């Protein structure tokens with residue numbers, strides 16, 4: 001029996017085989033069609049491959065947002081992450097903070113000088129604020145402080161000695177300006193004219209008629225890619241290179257900062273005298289200006305900062321204040337399998353609506369709620385006041401109830417516990433500011449647990465579906481304790497990630 005060929009046996013080959021009587025034109029057309037089909041199929045394969053890769057990458061990415069009001073401590077938490085998980089880059093960057101730390105110091109001095117000048121002028125201050133353009137939490141005032149009319153009645157408190165001191169510290173105005181220019185500082189940022197999705201039904205408090213208007217936040221910020229980070233890096237890398245010529249060139253380029261160190265050095269005794277002076281302290285107390293509690297407080301470190309070989313320590317940098325401009329993205333390798341991306345946002349009211357587009361595709365939110373400003377009030381553009389702790393409650397409520405975030409892990413940092421303790425020690429009464437606290441004991445344990453349960457209750461009531469409550473009491477400027485918390489947070493997020501991928 002004659003054997004059949006493979007073609008005759010295989011029905012598929014038979015089906016796609018060219019017709020036996022194919023003309024040359026038909027053949028050309030067929031081959032063109034076949035080529036088109038092959039290219040289409042290749043494109044589909046490539047798309048599937050790219051989608052698989054993107055999915056794999058997405059599973060390997062952990063996106064975390066840091067949210068909370070301005071001054072909450074979001075950037076400070078990120079600095080701790082950098083210290084722990086990106087040490088090399090941190091060491092390189094730390095030196096760049098020197099100019100920012102000087103700016104913090106110089107602004108504090110200028111702010112005190114402004115207050116004393118107002119006292120000396122013996123008139124109502126132009127702006128009813130105690131720390132104009134202050135970078136500090138004291139920009140948010142209790143409406144229950146004494147009025148300026150009382151404060152300025154005793155003009156004799158400041159003497160000629162104080163006038164001379166103020167004159168001698170005059171150059172600090174110029175230094176502040178120079179530092180701002182050198183750091184490429186953007187512009188004064190004000191919270192006025194905001195439109196936030198979080199403010200609509202927030203508890204708004206009427207300030208008593210005697211209350212001075214609290215300061216509107218008015219401070220400086222720089223973009224993440226601004227040149228300030230490069231300002232001193234070149235000097236550091238020249239030092240590391242061991243190349244004498246390069247170092248000399250880098251040093252001369254940074255003479256401006258040496259000049260500032262010199263001026264601070266030459267004024268350091270005056271700064272210390274100013275800060276220790278009992279009359280000055282009395283005036284600040286009367287105005288309830290808690291300078292020690294303010295962000296970027298370095299008045300106790302003048303000797304160290306003024307020394308010619310001063311280099312910022314980790315602790316200096318975590319305490320330094322520089323408002324975040326917009327959003328900044330950070331990448332960390334917190335574990336071997338994932339690429340962790342953290343987004344640090346500006347917490348100003350005017351910026352909060354810009355958080356929303358980042359809610360998509362996020363695994364966790366670390367929400368920073370500072371507990372210490374329970375007695376601080378922020379003025380809104382319509383003239384009303386909002387208690388800063390209530391502002392955090394309101395933001396937390398919005399985040400918990402967001403359907404977009406229903407499956408996102410929420411982690412609450414009840415921050416600034418050190419300041420809360422200090423404030424309670426100074427007998428600032430919680431019940432005078434948070435009515436629901438009623439007559440509970442005004443000690444740290446009772447107060448902090450009360451605030452925690454308040455946040456917990458909001459989460460329970462507002463979440464679209466039940467979710468676990470993760471909350472930590474933190475002091476973000478205390479790196480050692482914060483690192484322990486961050487490690488627990490990392491584990492919790494990873495566990496959640498694992499559960500999600502199992503579920504998928």
Ligand SMILES: Nc1nc2c(ncn2[C@@H]2O[C@H](COP(=O)(O)OP(=O)(O)OP(=O)(O)O)[C@@H](O)[C@H]2O)c(=O)[nH]1
Nearest residue numbers: 071072073074075076295319321324347416475476
């Ligand atoms: N004493 C004390 N100071 C803190 C704590 N956390 C943050 N700070 C300080 O508070 C200031 C403000 O902190 P930031 O981290 O800049 O605040 P932020 O939330 O990033 O603020 P924006 O960038 O304006 O949204 C900084 O000077 C910090 O050093 C804390 O737990 N205790």
Ligand SMILES: [Mg+2]
Nearest residue numbers: 074075323324
């Ligand atoms: Mg910030």
